[in-house]
Amino acid sequence: MSPHAPPLRGSLPPEGADPAWGGPAPDRRALRLRRLPWILLALATSAALAQNVPVPRFASKPDLARLDYDLQPRQIAPGTWVIEGEVADFTRANGCNIINTGFIVTGDGVVVVNTGPSRLYGEQQRKAIERVTREPVRRVIELNLHPDYFFGNQAWADRPTQALTGSIAGMQAEGQIYADNLYRLCGDWMKGTESTPAREAIDPKTLPLTLQLGGHRLELRRLQGHTDDDLVLIDHTTGVLFAGGLVFAERVPTTPHAHFARWIASLDTMAQWHSAGHFRTVVPSHGPVHTGLAGLAQTRDWLQWLTAQMQGSAEQGLDLGEVLRLPVPERFARWAAQPAELHRSLTQWYPSHEQQVLRGAPAQR
Numbered sequence: 001m002s003p004h005a006p007p008l009r010g011s012l013p014p015e016g017a018d019p020a021w022g023g024p025a026p027d028r029r030a031l032r033l034r035r036l037p038w039i040l041l042a043l044a045t046s047a048a049l050a051q052n053v054p055v056p057r058f059a060s061k062p063d064l065a066r067l068d069y070d071l072q073p074r075q076i077a078p079g080t081w082v083i084e085g086e087v088a089d090f091t092r093a094n095g096c097n098i099i100n101t102g103f104i105v106t107g108d109g110v111v112v113v114n115t116g117p118s119r120l121y122g123e124q125q126r127k128a129i130e131r132v133t134r135e136p137v138r139r140v141i142e143l144n145l146h147p148d149y150f151f152g153n154q155a156w157a158d159r160p161t162q163a164l165t166g167s168i169a170g171m172q173a174e175g176q177i178y179a180d181n182l183y184r185l186c187g188d189w190m191k192g193t194e195s196t197p198a199r200e201a202i203d204p205k206t207l208p209l210t211l212q213l214g215g216h217r218l219e220l221r222r223l224q225g226h227t228d229d230d231l232v233l234i235d236h237t238t239g240v241l242f243a244g245g246l247v248f249a250e251r252v253p254t255t256p257h258a259h260f261a262r263w264i265a266s267l268d269t270m271a272q273w274h275s276a277g278h279f280r281t282v283v284p285s286h287g288p289v290h291t292g293l294a295g296l297a298q299t300r301d302w303l304q305w306l307t308a309q310m311q312g313s314a315e316q317g318l319d320l321g322e323v324l325r326l327p328v329p330e331r332f333a334r335w336a337a338q339p340a341e342l343h344r345s346l347t348q349w350y351p352s353h354e355q356q357v358l359r360g361a362p363a364q365r
Contacts, residue, residue, distance in 0.1 A: 004179070053249045053287065053296040054143060058086045060208060061167050067120055067188060073130045074287055075239035076281060079105045079216060081132060085148075087251055087287055089337040090117075092328065099148040099285050102242060103129050104235060107140035107154035107214025114285065115152030115161075115243050117182060119193040124150025129249040138213065142198050142218075143231045143285065144242030145170030147178035153196040156310075161252075163198035164222060166229035171197035178310075202231065224271075225263025232270070234278055241279035243270065249287030249295035252332070252341035253302055256348065259365050260307050267300045304331065306345060314353040323350055 045316040059072040085098040101114040110133060113120045129137070142150045142163040150171055153161050163171070175195025183190045202209075204222045211218045219234045226245035233242040245254070246266050273279060274293055284295050312324045323346055332338065352365070 004039065005019070006059075014124065022097065048343075051227040051292075051297060053290045053294050053298070055087050055250050055288050056084075058088075058094070059084060059280070060086075060097065062093070062097065064092060064095070064188065067191070069097055069121055069124050071121075071124050071219060073103075073128050076283070077235070077240050078136055080238055080240050081105075081126060081129075081234065082283055082289055085286070087249075087336045089340055090182075090185045092187050092189065093151050095121070095189045096148070100289070101152075103132075103137075104213075104216055104285055105133045105135055105140075106216040106217070106218075107135070109213060110135050111218065111233075112137055112140040112159075113283075114142055114149045115140060115156060117148040117151050117169075117186065118190050119152065119154040120189060120191065122155030125152055126155050131274065137284070140198075141231070143233070143242065144168065144227045144229065145174065146174075146227070146245065146254075147182055147195075147277040148149055148197060149244075149285070151178070151182070151193055151195065153198065154192075154194065157196075160196040160200050161196075161310070162202055163229050164229040165201040165203055166232070167227070169196050170221075170227070171195065171231075182314050203234070213292050223266035224268045225259050225261075226255075227257040230257070230266065239280035240283060241270070241273070241281065242283045243285070243295070245285050246270070246299070247282055247287075247295040248285040248299050248302070249282075249284050250291060250298070250334075251287045252345075253299055254286075254341060258345075258349075260303050261365070264300055264303055267296050267303075271296055271311045305329065307344075310346070310350050310353040311357075313336070314350070314357040320346065 029183060030247040032306045048096060054338040059074065062069050071083050073083050075081050080102065082100055082102045084100050086094040088094055090096055090098060096117045099114060099116060101116055103113065104111045112129070112361050116125055137159050140156045140161045142158050142161065143252055145167040150163070179193065179195050202220065207220055209220045215237060217236045219236060221232050221234065223230045223232060223246060230244055230246050232244055232246065246263065281289065283289050283294050287295060324343055328342065330340065
């Protein structure tokens, strides 16, 4: 289960309601008669297949007995390191370490990107950075509101922890739910962890913001889609993009706070940045680091397929149980967190497509 999945809508439907619907049971037979040929065509003909991204062996060897994440910083560009999480779903075997965190050694201090899923992770992340450099950490940046972006903040209590204003509001509102879910999923790895939202708000009105730190020119920009407030960091000096949750590679995207149309628009914006030469290397929060647009293409392909699948299934009058049993295209079948992440997305978002079909209007997200 996703640690940031919101409560399911319609969990206690009224008498006579469809449990997967949350409202009056739809006339399935009538809906099946209203199939739209263009939806069926969209489901039958996908866009050009996204390029595969090689998935390296997980470098860390987490030790549950010693609660040691065995974090292994890897240099990907001058002054730039990534601590890679496993391309997988949360498990106790991997310490629930599935996020890529990073840090940039600028020559005038260190910028840390994301702090991981637990207090222990944050503490060990800090020690791992200290093994690489003696430069002081100037700021810690969290790219969105999801728990593995900020649950290591306790280890950084003496440093500025920063996120967009809306992300901090989300951290504050949902932090306890995140903690409850992660304690259940991750067990002892969560010892001593408390939800500790970023303390310094980045006002979206100040963005885009360029920071010249030492030998690195960094730019912060706000996009939307994976959440309502997605912060991305571009290092123009090295051509590295920290894309946060907007880009997934070789893993099914998580969608608990998604706005699908805005997400696809943000992917288009980042593709334009690439065409303009602003970055070459992409650090997704989940999935392997890679060059070029492969991760963006995979994420767009998935979002377009998922929304077409839900809309087409609703037009055919399928109920949620039937949709959950539909086959997944081969190009997605090998991705990490399949089918669990798909099922979470369908359970959350499919009822809205059913409702919109009955009303004769398109789904809004």
